[in-house]
Every structure is written in structure tokens, then in C-alpha cells.
Amino acid sequence: MKIKHVTYYICQFCEEKFTSKEECKRHEASEMNLTLEEYKELEELEKKEMETSGVLAISSNQELRDNQDKAIHNVIAFRKKHHLKEDENLKHI
Numbered sequence: 001m002k003i004k005h006v007t008y009y010i011c012q013f014c015e016e017k018f019t020s021k022e023e024c025k026r027h028e029a030s031e032m033n034l035t036l037e038e039y040k041e042l043e044e045l046e047k048k049e050m051e052t053s054g055v056l057a058i059s060s061n062q063e064l065r066d067n068q069d070k071a072i073h074n075v076i077a078f079r080k081k082h083h084l085k086e087d088e089n090l091k092h093i
């Protein structure tokens with residue numbers, strides 16, 4: 001018996017399956033009307049936003065708070081520029 005493990009990457013919008021991560025990202029990017037590069041840029045911005053909010057939870061340092069504001073602003077600015085929907089998670093601003 002042979003067991004083959006296949007990893008699928010699933011589109012977060014329509015749940016279509018992909019066997020390649022790159023293919024999946026390309027597809028998700030097109031769902032958002034972004035190029036792959038733009039989609040990666042957005043991911044990077046969102047990652048930064050998440051990182052700063054994680055640090056913020058354990059600190060009330062003003063500089064960190066400013067960094068987080070900037071990180072959130074960058075994500076929102078990107079989404080506005082590309083006419084994307086508001087991120088539900090960022091509504092508290």
C-alpha cells in the first residue's frame with residue numbers, strides 16, 4: 001500500500017483547491033483584482049499589522065501604539081487604493 005499525502009491550498013474566497021501555493025495565491029490575487037505582487041504586498045502589510053497588535057497587547061508603550069497606528073493605516077491605505085472592501089478586523093479605528 002502506498003500512502004500519498006497531498007497538501008491543498010484553498011482559496012479563502014471561493015474554496016477552490018490548489019496543489020501549489022503560488023497558484024493559489026495567484027488565484028486569490030485575481031479574485032481581489034490585484035497582481036500577485038500587490039497581493040503579496042498586502043499580505044506583508046497585514047502581517048506587520050498583526051505583529052504590532054500582538055506586541056501591543058502586552059504593552060501600553062506610546063511608541064508601539066504609534067507603530068500599530070501606522071501599520072493599520074498602511075493596510076487601510078492599500079485597500080482604499082485598490083478599491084478593496086474594508087477589513088472587518090480593522091473596524092475599531
Ligand SMILES: [Zn+2]
Nearest residue numbers: 011013014016
Ligand atoms: Zn477563489
